[in-house]
Amino acid sequence: MSSSVLPLIEGADPANFPLDSFKVAIAVLLSKALDLSLDTAFSGVDFGRKGVDFTVAVPRFRLKSKIPELIEKVTSTVYSFTPNHYLEQCVGESPFVHFYVRTTTLFKLVLERIHQSPASNGVPFGSNWQGAGKKVVIEFSSPNIAKPFHAGHLRSTIIGTVLSNLFEANGWDVIRMNYLGDWGKQFGLLAVGFKRYGSEESLANNAIMHLFDVYVKVNRDAALEKERGEPEITDQKAREVFRKMESGDESTLSLWRRFRELSIHKYAEVYNRLNVRFDVYAGESLVRSDHIKAAMAALEANNLLTDKTSKESNNNWKEKKVAMSLGTLRTAEEEDAEANPSGRGVAKAVDLNQWKLGKPVVQKPDGTTIYIMRDIAGVFQRYEQYKFDKHIYVVGDQQELHVAQFFKIVSLLNAPFADRLEHVSFGRVNGMSTRKGDVKFLDEILDTAKEAMLAQMQQKEEKFKDIEDPDYTADQIGMTCVKVQDMQAKRVHSYNFDPQRMTSFEGDTGAYLQYAHVRLCSIERKVAPTVVVPSDPSQINFDLLAEPKAREIVFILGTYPDVVRTALKTYEPSNIVSFCFRLSHIISSAWETLIVMGQEHELAQARLFLYMSARDVLGSAMRLLSLSPLTRM
Ligand code: ARG
Numbered sequence: 001m002s003s004s005v006l007p008l009i010e011g012a013d014p015a016n017f018p019l020d021s022f023k024v025a026i027a028v029l030l031s032k033a034l035d036l037s038l039d040t041a042f043s044g045v046d047f048g049r050k051g052v053d054f055t056v057a058v059p060r061f062r063l064k065s066k067i068p069e070l071i072e073k074v075t076s077t078v079y080s081f082t083p084n085h086y087l088e089q090c091v092g093e094s095p096f097v098h099f100y101v102r103t104t105t106l107f108k109l110v111l112e113r114i115h116q117s118p119a120s121n122g123v124p125f126g127s128n129w130q131g132a133g134k135k136v137v138i139e140f141s142s143p144n145i146a147k148p149f150h151a152g153h154l155r156s157t158i159i160g161t162v163l164s165n166l167f168e169a170n171g172w173d174v175i176r177m178n179y180l181g182d183w184g185k186q187f188g189l190l191a192v193g194f195k196r197y198g199s200e201e202s203l204a205n206n207a208i209m210h211l212f213d214v215y216v217k218v219n220r221d222a223a224l225e226k227e228r229g230e231p232e233i234t235d236q237k238a239r240e241v242f243r244k245m246e247s248g249d250e251s252t253l254s255l256w257r258r259f260r261e262l263s264i265h266k267y268a269e270v271y272n273r274l275n276v277r278f279d280v281y282a283g284e285s286l287v288r289s290d291h292i293k294a295a296m297a298a299l300e301a302n303n304l305l306t307d308k309t310s311k312e313s314n315n316n317w318k319e320k321k322v323a324m325s326l327g328t329l330r331t332a333e334e335e336d337a338e339a340n341p342s343g344r345g346v347a348k349a350v351d352l353n354q355w356k357l358g359k360p361v362v363q364k365p366d367g368t369t370i371y372i373m374r375d376i377a378g379v380f381q382r383y384e385q386y387k388f389d390k391h392i393y394v395v396g397d398q399q400e401l402h403v404a405q406f407f408k409i410v411s412l413l414n415a416p417f418a419d420r421l422e423h424v425s426f427g428r429v430n431g432m433s434t435r436k437g438d439v440k441f442l443d444e445i446l447d448t449a450k451e452a453m454l455a456q457m458q459q460k461e462e463k464f465k466d467i468e469d470p471d472y473t474a475d476q477i478g479m480t481c482v483k484v485q486d487m488q489a490k491r492v493h494s495y496n497f498d499p500q501r502m503t504s505f506e507g508d509t510g511a512y513l514q515y516a517h518v519r520l521c522s523i524e525r526k527v528a529p530t531v532v533v534p535s536d537p538s539q540i541n542f543d544l545l546a547e548p549k550a551r552e553i554v555f556i557l558g559t560y561p562d563v564v565r566t567a568l569k570t571y572e573p574s575n576i577v578s579f580c581f582r583l584s585h586i587i588s589s590a591w592e593t594l595i596v597m598g599q600e601h602e603l604a605q606a607r608l609f610l611y612m613s614a615r616d617v618l619g620s621a622m623r624l625l626s627l628s629p630l631t632r633m
Helices: 020-034 038-043 067-075 103-116 151-169 185-197 200-205 207-227 233-246 250-274 289-301 310-326 331-338 371-386 397-412 442-458 461-466 470-487 510-527 548-570 573-588 601-624
Strands: 045-047 054-057 087-093 096-101 135-139 173-180 280-283 305-308 347-350 361-363 390-394 421-424
Touching (some): 020 045, 020 054, 020 087, 020 096, 020 103, 038 045, 067 087, 067 096, 096 103, 103 548, 103 601, 151 173, 151 390, 151 442, 151 470, 151 548, 151 573, 151 601, 173 250, 185 233, 200 207, 250 470, 289 361, 289 371, 347 397, 371 390, 371 397, 397 421, 470 510, 470 573, 548 601, 573 601
Parallel strands (some): 173 280
Antiparallel strands (some): 045 054, 054 096, 087 096, 305 347, 347 361
């Protein structure tokens, strides 16, 4: 390979993944030395462990010759290896071959690509076109009106937002959907409660809080009646109202509609604060009845419906009740409880026992709809509307069974999109209730984090003076802390909500990340106007960045597009979070060696450019995580 021209390989995209150039160069070498196709060779090139750029595990090619022979073939200059524009050195360490890339080429490809975004290339550094032409619906957050927005909803909101950003960065067309829990008997109950305890003024003020208040009170009424063995008037009324709603009675519906709209209005405020947005506010109430009917008919036609006796339903209900007492109320459980109004009539169910998925009820004895049925009918409706290539449900692991049942039923109905549905699950958050045991509202959680930050900021009087909008800044850092704590571990893990640790500046916290970004921003301010980076980076002399630290920074910056691509495979925001921390740590260890201030001009420029590139990449990774990177704090 005398020139620097590389062949095209399927799956390699050097324009958006600058490090792919090196992988291709390695593939060229491997394919010659080991007589492999370029594609096979390319797929065998991995990032190396610390201190190594790329590594190839030779056994993976399953070739006939002995490993040492194969390694010899790759590394010996007799066969193939000569240092070139891309590769400086290769070393065998059985069963691996390690590659070291040419530093000048590395600097040029990575730093120029970061700088060039997005003008000449169409997408900013870190993004790519892999998903072009494909559409994904991502359903997340999905709180229940009149009930607290609990930790599970917060996790769903955060994970769903990051996934949406990730899909977008990978070129997909993304529909961000919020599926509100806005239907079911509890809305009958709420209407009854509103008559007794509601106030128009409080509703206008804070719909979510007020409706929750009313809901708690009317629930207490219903519980008391039951406890005392009195006629269950509240419950009966609630059923009646809900039946009216289902039959389309305008006067009951208009009240409910107001609850829904005012709640959405309030939610939108909080989402806005969190830097989260939706394209669609869907909801259980918006699943059309013709879709429910069609789905019921399809179940019938496929012989999938069986009766469920009240005894069976009762068992079902008892199991769920245990789950309920453990954690948060869920629509699914309440609905299931509903499916068994003490033996009247027969519920319809689908027997999924042969898949160990139980026998979920899909229709109540009185014919009204149920949570799972709305999910089944709803996805047909969504497919009709969006013709999605993929549909992701971001829902906590407490609803694992529900989602599995729903997916199974959809596939038994031979839906053409059945294999496009994915459940992105996550573990619980512990300790997000107040001492009295009642749930905290999201607003309060965010306010607490913000105040903690503000208090810390005020301790540094000098700096505090310079902050333009301390309130905004504290709020952003606070939210960064909440989000980072949530995304740090793998999704499946549950974690303890720990305000103290979360808001600390020590250790890998959100505050630390913001600080790392602020510090990168401040360097440019400090050295201006003496040192200014030229607008054309090809005028910068990268050869002056000779320190191993500089190379380490450039290499990790180069991996950013790969991190984005990988996170889309794992659906793990934690992949991006650890990238941010790794980058921040390397930079913080570079400040002492890579000094800008007081250096000879050309050198200062090169170093400043390096820091600015790091700032851009860190900032873009933070934005991918839905954080707002700060410039001062
Ligand atoms: N509103 C539900 C709850 O809070 C979550 C909805 C999950 N999504 C779904 N398609 N079932 O429990």
